[in-house]
Amino acid sequence: MKILLVIDSLGSGGAQRLFANLARELVRNSHSVDVFVYDSNEFYDWDFINAGVRIIRAHRKRRGFSISVSSSLIALYKKDYNLVFSAMHAPSFYAVLAKIFVPTTELTVCEFSSSRSTGSLLRKVAFYFSTLLANRVICNSIYEHRLMKKVPGRSKKLSSIWNGYNLDEFQFKLPGNNSILKLLVVGRIAYPKNGVRLFRGLQIFEQRHGWCPRLLWAGRRDFDAKSTEMYEEMLAIRNSSPGLQNAIELLGETKDIASLYHTSDGLIHMSIYEGLPNVICEAMLYGCPVLASAVCDHPVVLGENRERGLLADPYSAESIADCIEAFQKMLPAERNSIASNAREFALENFDITKMAHKYIHPELVRDD
Numbered sequence: 001m002k003i004l005l006v007i008d009s010l011g012s013g014g015a016q017r018l019f020a021n022l023a024r025e026l027v028r029n030s031h032s033v034d035v036f037v038y039d040s041n042e043f044y045d046w047d048f049i050n051a052g053v054r055i056i057r058a059h060r061k062r063r064g065f066s067i068s069v070s071s072s073l074i075a076l077y078k079k080d081y082n083l084v085f086s087a088m089h090a091p092s093f094y095a096v097l098a099k100i101f102v103p104t105t106e107l108t109v110c111e112f113s114s115s116r117s118t119g120s121l122l123r124k125v126a127f128y129f130s131t132l133l134a135n136r137v138i139c140n141s142i143y144e145h146r147l148m149k150k151v152p153g154r155s156k157k158l159s160s161i162w163n164g165y166n167l168d169e170f171q172f173k174l175p176g177n178n179s180i181l182k183l184l185v186v187g188r189i190a191y192p193k194n195g196v197r198l199f200r201g202l203q204i205f206e207q208r209h210g211w212c213p214r215l216l217w218a219g220r221r222d223f224d225a226k227s228t229e230m231y232e233e234m235l236a237i238r239n240s241s242p243g244l245q246n247a248i249e250l251l252g253e254t255k256d257i258a259s260l261y262h263t264s265d266g267l268i269h270m271s272i273y274e275g276l277p278n279v280i281c282e283a284m285l286y287g288c289p290v291l292a293s294a295v296c297d298h299p300v301v302l303g304e305n306r307e308r309g310l311l312a313d314p315y316s317a318e319s320i321a322d323c324i325e326a327f328q329k330m331l332p333a334e335r336n337s338i339a340s341n342a343r344e345f346a347l348e349n350f351d352i353t354k355m356a357h358k359y360i361h362p363e364l365v366r367d368d
Contacts, residue, residue, distance in 0.1 A: 001031045004033075004077075004083070005022070005084075006087070006094065008090060014275070016043070018110075018278065021164060021165060022356055023051055024047070024053075024352075025356040026356055026360075034076075035053055035055055036073060037055065038059065038066065040057075056076065076098075077101070077105050084099075086110065086134075087112055089130075093130050096130040108137070109130050109136075110137075110139075111275065113144075114144055116273050131148070136157050140161060141274070144296065159358070159365040162349055163278060164353070165281065165351070166352050167347055167351060172285070173287045180211070181214065181266075183214065183268045184218070184268065185215065185216070185219070186218050186257060186260070186269075186283075187218075188221070189227065189230075190224075195231070196230050196237065197270065198270045198320060199244070201324060202247070202324070208325070209325075212243045214247050215249070217248070217250050217251060218260060219252070265289070270291075270312065270320055272314050273295055276296070281346060284342035284350075289327070289335050291327055293314035294312060302342070303341075306338065308341045308345055
């Protein structure tokens with residue numbers, strides 16, 4: 001098959017990571033894959049190039065809607081792609097506009113986040129329009145699938161398909177046992193990632209115990225108004241005590257994520273909404289215990305009784321502090337059990353071969 005992926009950029013985002021995994025598996029199965037982008041971030045370029053995927057760029061001259069992006073996509077559609085997959089709200093809107101001009105296009109719109117996100121109303125309306133005109137809609141979480149099913153016009157075209165990975169690439173290692181608890185955040189410094197309440201949770205922990213766990217945050221900054229305000233408040237909390245200043249380190253973007261998982265005692269991910277985050281799936285595969293917000297599919301993936309991870313209320317700094325405290329008190333054998341259970345679950349449910357097969361063959365997907 002000849003397949004086109006449509007996304008805004010190849011920056012360090014979860015949707016880009018999912019498309020990189022999907023593209024590589026599709027090429028491995030003898031499909032021809034192109035990826036169309038219109039913004040310049042090239043963080044994942046090599047992942048696509050190394051997989052044998054052609055990158056097609058239509059650069060925007062400025063932010064906002066671009067006629068040139070639309071016309072470039074329309075021209076591409078005329079090259080007889082068997083399937084087109086789009087991810088993220090703006091790229092999906094471009095994808096469906098192009099489909100209006102080339103109606104024979106088999107378009108699948110992918111929702112890798114949540115319809116309860118804090119994006120603008122205009123974008124949400126545009127994305128809803130995109131899902132109505134698409135041939136198929138894929139969510140990467142059961143929770144989002146159920147939310148979208150409640151809104152008219154798309155229930156019969158919805159599928160939920162969890163993330164997939166090349167399982168052989170993930171070397172399992174039982175969690176570290178650092179003398180001072182070492183926690184890892186992997187993700188953008190952005191409003192949905194809930195950095196302020198996480199830092200307040202650390203602050204409460206320090207007030208209770210007189211010391212603070214070490215926290216490494218790997219990921220780029222977002223510069224929208226809400227994320228900027230959150231970042232400034234995070235810095236103010238970090239600077240409120242020498243203990244927090246010494247404990248919290250912001251690493252920026254990094255590709256050496258595996259070593260961070262292997263040298264950390266746990267991944268902490270307290271986002272206020274999600275699809276199914278790559279970082280949680282990857283931590284489970286690496287053997288890094290997960291402390292996560294009790295939102296979306298997290299309780300399903302991690303279990304609600306600490307079988308495969310710990311959960312907290314992301315809207316309560318006290319709950320986050322309690323979660324860190326409970327993890328800190330666990331014996332190494334308890335953490336090892338969580339890591340092993342999580343790895344077993346991940347191997348069963350996060351296989352890229354199964355994921356890619358379901359993308360290509362919708363009849364194989366059970367309606368959740």
